[in-house]
Amino acid sequence: MSSEASKKYIVHPGGKVTGKVRVPGDKSISHRSIMLGSLAEGTTEVTGFLEGEDALATLAVFRGMGVDIIGPDKGKVTIHGVGMHGLKAPTSSLNLGNSGTSMRLLSGLLAGQGFDVTMTGDKSLSSRPMKRVTDPLALMGAKIDTTDGKPPLTLHKTSSLKAIHYDLPMASAQVKSCLLLAGLYAEGKTSVTEPAPTRDHTERMLEGMGYQVEKEGSTVSLVGGGKLTATNIDVPADISSATFFMVAAAIAPGSDITLEHVGVNPTRIGVINILQEMGANITLTNEKVTGGEPVADIRIQYAPLKGIRIPEDQVPLAIDEFPALFIAAACAEGQTVLTGAEELRVKESDRIQVMADGLTTLGIDAKPTEDGIVINGGVIGSGEVDSHSDHRIAMSFAIAGLQAGGSIQINDCANVATSFPGFVDLANKVGLQIEEIDG
Ligand code: S3P
Numbered sequence: 001m002s003s004e005a006s007k008k009y010i011v012h013p014g015g016k017v018t019g020k021v022r023v024p025g026d027k028s029i030s031h032r033s034i035m036l037g038s039l040a041e042g043t044t045e046v047t048g049f050l051e052g053e054d055a056l057a058t059l060a061v062f063r064g065m066g067v068d069i070i071g072p073d074k075g076k077v078t079i080h081g082v083g084m085h086g087l088k089a090p091t092s093s094l095n096l097g098n099s100g101t102s103m104r105l106l107s108g109l110l111a112g113q114g115f116d117v118t119m120t121g122d123k124s125l126s127s128r129p130m131k132r133v134t135d136p137l138a139l140m141g142a143k144i145d146t147t148d149g150k151p152p153l154t155l156h157k158t159s160s161l162k163a164i165h166y167d168l169p170m171a172s173a174q175v176k177s178c179l180l181l182a183g184l185y186a187e188g189k190t191s192v193t194e195p196a197p198t199r200d201h202t203e204r205m206l207e208g209m210g211y212q213v214e215k216e217g218s219t220v221s222l223v224g225g226g227k228l229t230a231t232n233i234d235v236p237a238d239i240s241s242a243t244f245f246m247v248a249a250a251i252a253p254g255s256d257i258t259l260e261h262v263g264v265n266p267t268r269i270g271v272i273n274i275l276q277e278m279g280a281n282i283t284l285t286n287e288k289v290t291g292g293e294p295v296a297d298i299r300i301q302y303a304p305l306k307g308i309r310i311p312e313d314q315v316p317l318a319i320d321e322f323p324a325l326f327i328a329a330a331c332a333e334g335q336t337v338l339t340g341a342e343e344l345r346v347k348e349s350d351r352i353q354v355m356a357d358g359l360t361t362l363g364i365d366a367k368p369t370e371d372g373i374v375i376n377g378g379v380i381g382s383g384e385v386d387s388h389s390d391h392r393i394a395m396s397f398a399i400a401g402l403q404a405g406g407s408i409q410i411n412d413c414a415n416v417a418t419s420f421p422g423f424v425d426l427a428n429k430v431g432l433q434i435e436e437i438d439g
Contacts, residue, residue, distance in 0.1 A: 009394065009410040009424070011401030012433035013382070016254040016302070019430045023242050025050035025075060025235035026263045027419050028173070029293065031058045031101050032205050033233045035109055035181070037079035038067040038087070040209055042230030046077040048261075049235055053418040054099035061094040061106070062087075081230050084184065089115035093152070096121045098348060098389075098418045100128050101174055103151060105202075107133045108178030111142035112161045112185025120152045124348050124389055124415075133178045136166045140182055140190075163188030163224060170343060171316040173198035173267075176220065180206070180213075183222050191221035198316045199267040204292040205233070236263035236295040240320045241420045243271050244395045245430065247324040249300040250280040251331040252402040257430060258299045261286075265293055270318025272298070274325060278305040278332055307334035307377055315341050323396035326355045329375040330364040331403050338372035348415070349390035358385035358397055362408065382406025391415045395423060398434055 030050040035058065037044030049055065051072050059077070063069050066088035071077035087110075096102040096119055103119050107130070110117055120126070131149040138144065140163070143156040163186040168175055176192050180202055183190025195218075203213045203220055209228040214221045242259040249255035264272070264284065276282055281303040284296040305328055315338075318325065322344055329336035344351040352368045359366035363381035367374045380403050387394035387410055394413040401408050413436075416423050424436045 006412060006439060007414040008437045009398055009413050010435040010437065011398050011404070011408045011410065012435070013401055013404040013406055015402055015431045015433055016252040017245055017248045017257045017431040018255060020258040020260060021245070021426060021430060022260040023237045023245070023426065024052065024420060024422065026238040027052065027054055027240065028101065028199060028201050029235045029263065030055035031105065032201055033077070033235060034058045034062055034069070034079065035105060036205050036209055036228055037081055037230065037233070038062045039084050040081035040228040040230040041083050042081055044079040044081060044230040045232045046079065047075055047234050048237070049075045049077045050238065050419070051075065052421050053097055054102065057095070057097045057099050058102045061090070061096070061102070064090045064094065081228070084227055087113055090117060093118035093120050096125060098122050098125055098415055100125060100348070103130070103153065104133050104174040104178050105181060107137060107144065107153060107155065108180070108182035110155050111137050111140070111144070111158070111182045114157055116154065116156050118152055118154045126151045129346055132170065132172065132175050136164065136175070136179055137182055139164050139166070140186055142182065161186040163190040165191045168192060168194045171196040171198050172343070177202040180220065180222060183224055184226070186224040189221050189223045191219050193219040196313060196316050197267055199265065201265070201293070208292045232291070234290045236290065236293055237261050238419070239263050239268050239271065242298060243321045243324045244399050246271065246275060246282070246298065246300050247328045248399040248402055248432070249302055250275055250305055250328055253302050255302040256299070258297055260297050261295050262298050263293055264296045267317060270314040271321040271325065273314055274310055274318055275328065277308050278328060279303055280305060305332035307332045307336040307375070309337045312340035319343060320392060323351055323355050323392045324399065326359065326366070326373065326375060327396050327400045330359055330366070330377060330380060330400070332377040334377055336375045339369070340371055342371040347390070349388040349393060351390065351393065354388050354390065354393050355396070358393070361385050362400065362404070380404045382408055384409040384411065386411045387413055389415050391419050395420065398427060398432065401432065401434070
């Protein structure tokens, strides 16, 4: 499912970003709309769906399990839900491409189905840790084979799952969501306690579909055996994609850009909090709640940035935004220190090492640490960097071009299509100068 063809970006230096744009739909919410819409009774109409490879991988596997899904067509998807027990055994293994969210959430959702199923992924996904989901699922009675704790995963049919209480060892919305989805099929009350707040889209969407979810402090729980009722889902623009343009405006003098209808769920706005602490000029307007999710237009105007010590409580709230935030840190005056972010080492790439390597190539003093990085703001030069097939690394170095002394060549950029189809066109429309080269 993930892009096999290789792509390079040549980013020409200089420029600023201006205008009003809407970035593609939220990836996390798009995945969940297909999963829960498929299990619901009735027809779910989704608008703003992300037509990126990761969310399309989720859509394709539910089609493969017998769900009638129409679209996507300009972000519109119609899902004819089959009910909690209506999924059919797929005829072949499920290929989830680059998508960790698909594999981890599906592990929970499929653990309680009455069929065997194997899930595979691309090279990056095949190297990502899965014991974080298979261990607690085993406690619930699931039978899952891994390959040394990594994909492929094979889930074997089980007669029933039992509810558990689980203390998450790491702040992970994927693991929390996996267990809640398994909990839908378990006997009794499944509860999960998280060490720090993580994105709560699963909980919000379950509630939006009429499922009772209890929250008490850092514990969320639900009782298995209920049903979901179809509803309409308006997927907001993805704050993780908006981030590239927020950072672009924050580093390039003269910039003034507005990102429209962006999801600003409090569990996702670490990037706004961190950039504001660094001195960025950000304003939120048109704030409203749509389909249980807060959204707003985000305007960001250039203002000089300063280095900061990033508060650890912001880490899970900005977990996907760090590659771009490291570019902001490279352009800030002084030192930025990140700690408590070891999870970055097990994303689509080791984002601490890969960003440190690329920044160093571009002449920035960036020292990786076990659980973070120390970046001294400086002057970005030119050179050739490798994204290691990681979409967010590729886009982060692309925006660095705004403040670079010369061209930046970024290798291995095809996976940008997993989360941000049309990135280069949109980026060039607002003022960047990126050339995309096949092969
Ligand atoms: C996601 C949760 C995060 C995030 C990923 C999407 C989700 O992962 O990095 O891109 O949709 O639940 P973790 O919860 O494992 O940190």
